[in-house]
Amino acid sequence: MVLDLQQVVANFSASWCGPCRVIAPFYSELSHKYPVLMFLFVDVDELTQVEKLVRANKSDLQKKATAIVNSVATSQK
Structure with a gap:
C-alpha cells in the first residue's frame, strides 16, 4: 500500500479574529x-469534530491514526 502524503500547513482562524483576517x-x-x-x-467556529481525543492516551491515539489510514486506504481502492 502506497499513500501519497503531502506536507500540510493549516490556518486555524475565526471570522471575528482581526489578525486572522x-x-x-x-x-x-x-x-x-x-x-x-x-x-x-x-x-x-464552523469546525465539526468528527473525532475527539481527550488526555494523552497513546493507545487511543494509535487506534484513531490506524482507523484514519485504513479509511484512506480503503477509499483509494
Whole structure:
C-alpha cells in the first residue's frame, strides 16, 4: 500500500479574529507560491469534530491514526 502524503500547513482562524483576517490574503498568496504544500483554512467556529481525543492516551491515539489510514486506504481502492 502506497499513500501519497503531502506536507500540510493549516490556518486555524475565526471570522471575528482581526489578525486572522489580516494574514488571510498573505496565507492565500503562499498557497499559490508553494503548490507542493497543502494549505488549509479551518474556521474554528464552523469546525465539526468528527473525532475527539481527550488526555494523552497513546493507545487511543494509535487506534484513531490506524482507523484514519485504513479509511484512506480503503477509499483509494
